[in-house]
Amino acid sequence: xxxxxxxxxxxxxxxxxxxxxxxxxxxxxxxxxxxSVLGLIAFRGPLGLTELAQLEGVNPTMLSRVVGRLTELALxxxxxxxxxxxxxxxxxxxxxxxxxxxxxxxxxxxxxxCLDELxxxxxxxxxxxxxxxxxxxxxxxxxxx
Amino acid sequence: xxxxxxxxxxxxxxxxxxxxxxxxxxxxxxxxxxxSVLGLIAFRGPLGLTELAQLEGVNPTMLSRVVGRLTELALxxxxxxxxxxxxxxxxxxxxxxxxxxxxxxxxxxxxxxCLDELxxxxxxxxxxxxxxxxxxxxxxxxxxx
DNA sequence: ATTACATTGCTTGCCGGCAGGCAATAAAGG
DNA sequence: CCTTTATTGCCTGCCGGCAAGCAATGTAAT
Numbered sequence: 001x002x003x004x005x006x007x008x009x010x011x012x013x014x015x016x017x018x019x020x021x022x023x024x025x026x027x028x029x030x031x032x033x034x035x036s037v038l039g040l041i042a043f044r045g046p047l048g049l050t051e052l053a054q055l056e057g058v059n060p061t062m063l064s065r066v067v068g069r070l071t072e073l074a075l076x077x078x079x080x081x082x083x084x085x086x087x088x089x090x091x092x093x094x095x096x097x098x099x100x101x102x103x104x105x106x107x108x109x110x111x112x113x114c115l116d117e118l119x120x121x122x123x124x125x126x127x128x129x130x131x132x133x134x135x136x137x138x139x140x141x142x143x144x145x
Numbered sequence: 146x147x148x149x150x151x152x153x154x155x156x157x158x159x160x161x162x163x164x165x166x167x168x169x170x171x172x173x174x175x176x177x178x179x180x181s182v183l184g185l186i187a188f189r190g191p192l193g194l195t196e197l198a199q200l201e202g203v204n205p206t207m208l209s210r211v212v213g214r215l216t217e218l219a220l221x222x223x224x225x226x227x228x229x230x231x232x233x234x235x236x237x238x239x240x241x242x243x244x245x246x247x248x249x250x251x252x253x254x255x256x257x258x259c260l261d262e263l264x265x266x267x268x269x270x271x272x273x274x275x276x277x278x279x280x281x282x283x284x285x286x287x288x289x290x
Numbered sequence: 291a292t293t294a295c296a297t298t299g300c301t302t303g304c305c306g307g308c309a310g311g312c313a314a315t316a317a318a319g320g
Numbered sequence: 321c322c323t324t325t326a327t328t329g330c331c332t333g334c335c336g337g338c339a340a341g342c343a344a345t346g347t348a349a350t
Contacts, residue, residue: 001261002260002261002268007256008253010256011166011256012185013278013279014159014162014278015163015166015167017159017163017278017285018162018163020286021160022160033335050299058164058336060299061300061337065335067300084299084344084345085345086343086345088300105149107153108152111285113288117284121277122281126155126274126278127147129270130155131267132271134154134158136162136260136267137158137162140162140166168336177308178308195326203309203310204311206310206312207308207309208326209325229319231318231319231326232326
């Protein structure tokens with residue numbers, strides 16, 4: 001068991017990082033979740049909305065709206081799944097992939113610049129912890145849902 | 146320079162973690178930032194609002210409101226600084242420290258339980274990276290402000 | 291087979307809460 | 321004066337969530 005003080009610091013730093021990162025513009029007029037969902041779709045290929053909501057950890061209602069908006073912008077396309085016409089397969093369009101690349105560059109620029117100013121050891125520690133942090137996100141998602 | 150793909154994963158996991166963590170209740174009817182600001186005040190002792198806003202990375206306007214709310218609840222107290230009557234020194238009250246302890250327990254419970262289910266190595270990596278993540282948050286705050 | 295009912299996946303309207311931000315004000319300092 | 325510090329009013333945007341609805345699917349009874 002990890003002690004409460006450490007856990008509290010972990011919570012705090014995650015909140016602050018998220019605040020800082022959300023404050024940076026996405027370009028293309030996308031909101032943070034829109035950019036993030038577009039990224040997931042571009043990266044993981046065709047997906048049903050339910051799976052998508054699970055992966056990204058967003059409310060299904062919200063996801064439906066985000067997907068609607070991204071479709072309006074022609075960044076993704078919704079195709080019915082022939083095997084079950086209730087489910088909607090979403091997939092990034094060519095324009096969507098291009099926008100995603102640009103957004104990714106923009107959104108990683110600031111954080112990349114800051115990382116470069118940290119000592120090498122710190123950078124390495126963060127990179128090393130990345131998979132573990134992803135496991136943690138999955139575990140959190142799994143429990144409280 | 147770290148590659149874009151890795152930076153993107155870092156961004157993503159931070160967003161998802163923040164979403165999950167923000168979704169867990171604070172108890173006491175506090176919003177996430179209220180709880181977080183109370184924590185900072187309880188931990189760092191008497192502070193002026195400007196320093197506080199810098200440390201926490203919150204908008205000064207927002208901070209003023211949060212402090213107002215916490216004062217209404219008698220969790221902190223505002224004292225004028227005798228050396229400069231413009232600045233307000235905020236400090237946690239006894240009740241504030243108690244509430245903070247309870248909130249801290251509540252808010253670390255979920256994350257602690259999840260950490261316990263991860264392999265020891267992952268937990269260690271996350272703990273080790275904690276100071277580095279805090280440096281990163283500071284660096285981000287410093288640049289884009 | 292046809293009808294009836296229940297379930298699942300997605301959408302939409304509506305509302306509420308949290309947070310950022312601009313502008314105006316007041317008070318204190320230099 | 322001009323700047324700094326805090327507060328307040330007002331507006332905006334993002335996100336969550338309930339509830340209702342629709343279409344497709346599954347299941348069971350007659």
